Amino acid sequence: MVVIPLLQFINVKFYNNLKISIITATLNNIETIENCISSIVTQNYSDIQHIVIDGGSTDGSQALLEEYSKKYDNVIYKSEPDLGIYHALNKGVALACGDIIGFLHGDDLFSTNKVIDAVVHQFKISNAYGVYGDLEYVSQNDISKVIRYWKCKPFQDTLLSKGWMPAHPTLYLKKELYDTYGNFNTNYNIAADYEFILRLFKQKELTFSYLPNTLVKMRLGGTSNASMRNILKKTREDYKALRLHKVPNSLWVLTLKNASKFKQFDNLVYNFFF
Numbered sequence: 098m099v100v101i102p103l104l105q106f107i108n109v110k111f112y113n114n115l116k117i118s119i120i121t122a123t124l125n126n127i128e129t130i131e132n133c134i135s136s137i138v139t140q141n142y143s144d145i146q147h148i149v150i151d152g153g154s155t156d157g158s159q160a161l162l163e164e165y166s167k168k169y170d171n172v173i174y175k176s177e178p179d180l181g182i183y184h185a186l187n188k189g190v191a192l193a194c195g196d197i198i199g200f201l202h203g204d205d206l207f208s209t210n211k212v213i214d215a216v217v218h219q220f221k222i223s224n225a226y227g228v229y230g231d232l233e234y235v236s237q238n239d240i241s242k243v244i245r246y247w248k249c250k251p252f253q254d255t256l257l258s259k260g261w262m263p264a265h266p267t268l269y270l271k272k273e274l275y276d277t278y279g280n281f282n283t284n285y286n287i288a289a290d291y292e293f294i295l296r297l298f299k300q301k302e303l304t305f306s307y308l309p310n311t312l313v314k315m316r317l318g319g320t321s322n323a324s325m326r327n328i329l330k331k332t333r334e335d336y337k338a339l340r341l342h343k344v345p346n347s348l349w350v351l352t353l354k355n356a357s358k359f360k361q362f363d364n365l366v367y368n369f370f371f
Contacts, residue, residue, distance in 0.1 A: 116144045118195030122185040123203025124152035136206035142213040150185040151176035183281040183289040199269040208311045223306035230312035232264035237316050251307045260354030265290045267312040288334035295342040
């Protein structure tokens with residue numbers, strides 16, 4: 098598999114014949130949504146459709162998003178109550194007209210302005226159905242402070258039985274996969290992304306390509322880790338997804354999946370002591 102680091106994309110010509118739809122689900126993200134928007138509009142890849150699904154914000158961010166949607170022709174903006182983040186993402190998928198679909202939530206941002214160019218190039222050289230990369234968990238108030246680093250690896254079939262999954266905020270998929278395999282299952286409140294990944298990555302006919310660079314900076318404070326109750330709920334939903342997709346030794350796989358998160362703190366521990 099051939100991969101090209103983001104740093105090498107400074108002088109690489111753009112590939113403008115693939116349209117990318119980026120879906121942003123947001124709710125009361127007035128303090129972070131401008132960072133998210135800025136990281137999209139400054140991408141050096143031109144053919145981007147940005148779909149913003151607001152869950153009915155009451156913090157003033159609606160006015161900002163309305164102004165944004167009027168300023169750019171490639172922006173679709175909808176604000177209405179929804180049934181949760183996966184319901185919002187599914188509404189975004191239904192509006193997407195791109196060849197490739199990805200997500201960037203209202204409190205996240207791209208690591209550089211070359212991310213989408215790199216993702217498109219990776220699709221072209223790999224001919225894969227999906228592309229994913231690495232993820233940085235950053236401080237809520239200081240995006241330069243990395244708390245966790247999710248380092249991925251090239252996909253192999255055996256990885257699913259070891260609790261592995263790609264960094265889902267970095268996952269870009271051909272739109273046809275949603276048409277063929279369906280959207281997020283809204284019976285899951287926290288782990289629909291994991292169920293969706295298991296649904297796709299177990300398909301032997303599909304190939305996925307790893308781009309070994311940080312694509313997204315994700316602020317800490319997500320729903321799945323917001324409380325012990327949510328952590329337990331996510332664990333139950335993860336187990337439910339593993340059983341649904343008949344992953345052998347599901348309880349052990351779940352243990353490995355949860356244990357793998359500790360490795361993401363390695364750089365934090367190192368920096369603390371050294």
